[in-house]
Amino acid sequence: xxxxxxxxxxxxxxxxxxxxxxxxxxxxxxxxxxxxxxxxxxxxxxxxxxxxxxxxxxxxxxxxxxxxxxxxxxxxxxxxxxxxxxxxxxxxxxxxxxxxxxxxxxxxxxxxxx
Amino acid sequence: xxxxxxxxxxxxxxxxxxxxxxxxxxxxxxxxxxxxxxxxxxxxxxxxxxxxxxxxxxxxxxxxxxxxxxxxxxxxxxxxxxxxxxxxxxxxxxxxxxxxxxxxxxxxxxxxxxxxx
Numbered sequence: 397x398x399x400x401x402x403x404x405x406x407x408x409x410x411x412x413x414x415x416x417x418x419x420x421x422x423x424x425x426x427x428x429x430x431x432x433x434x435x436x437x438x439x440x441x442x443x444x445x446x447x448x449x450x451x452x453x454x455x456x457x458x459x460x461x462x463x464x465x466x467x468x469x470x471x472x473x474x475x476x477x478x479x480x481x482x483x484x485x486x487x488x489x490x491x492x493x494x495x496x497x498x499x500x501x502x503x504x505x506x507x508x509x510x
Numbered sequence: 511x512x513x514x515x516x517x518x519x520x521x522x523x524x525x526x527x528x529x530x531x532x533x534x535x536x537x538x539x540x541x542x543x544x545x546x547x548x549x550x551x552x553x554x555x556x557x558x559x560x561x562x563x564x565x566x567x568x569x570x571x572x573x574x575x576x577x578x579x580x581x582x583x584x585x586x587x588x589x590x591x592x593x594x595x596x597x598x599x600x601x602x603x604x605x606x607x608x609x610x611x612x613x614x615x616x617x618x619x620x621x622x623x624x625x626x627x
Contacts, residue, residue: 429613436619438601439554439599493613504552
């Protein structure tokens with residue numbers, strides 16, 4: 397069974413630039429999550445999708461972050477414009493259902509904003 | 511507001527000995543707890559979990575204990591092996607009527623475990 401795929405693995409941009417991350421969840425998983433993990437901290441949920449609908453985006457900085465999951469499969473997370481404090485690893489995870497106690501994580505995208 | 515806390519940033523253990531990783535939580539609406547393990551440059555992988563209706567769950571060398579009254583859980587690894595060296599995250603999920611999305615996991619800061627040969 398293929399795992400959660402993410403790209404790119406690494407990205408370096410200057411502040412005020414824009415960046416996009418892509419995630420392809422495990423086939424058949426209805427729930428998709430985007431997490432932000434700042435160095436030395438645990439992952440923090442940014443947004444949760446159930447199929448192509450948003451379940452929770454309470455911690456997504458909506459003035460600069462956006463995410464979509466068209467067709468209920470893969471997803472993109474965008475930051476525009478980026479700030480220095482956005483430097484982090486962005487993790488995508490998926491689970492079979494919203495109950496989701498076993499979430500499967502991708503390898504993450506390490507973003508550095510200079 | 512850190513609802514899930516892992517107060518030990520790191521732990522060093524000799525191979526063959528027991529590793530004990532601790533986690534405290536504050537939100538009484540959490541009813542399911544998980545431990546994830548993370549190697550460098552990889553995403554976290556699920557290790558073991560426990561429901562709030564239990565006080566112990568065992569899976570091979572890994573055992574998780576839950577003390578609801580103290581809002582404390584711990585992960586025991588015995589015997590510890592060098593391959594167990596990784597970052598361990600404790601996570602918690604609210605109940606269905608917990609006032610937030612059911613699948614939302616809240617993670618602790620992580621504990622770096624180093625097992626020396």
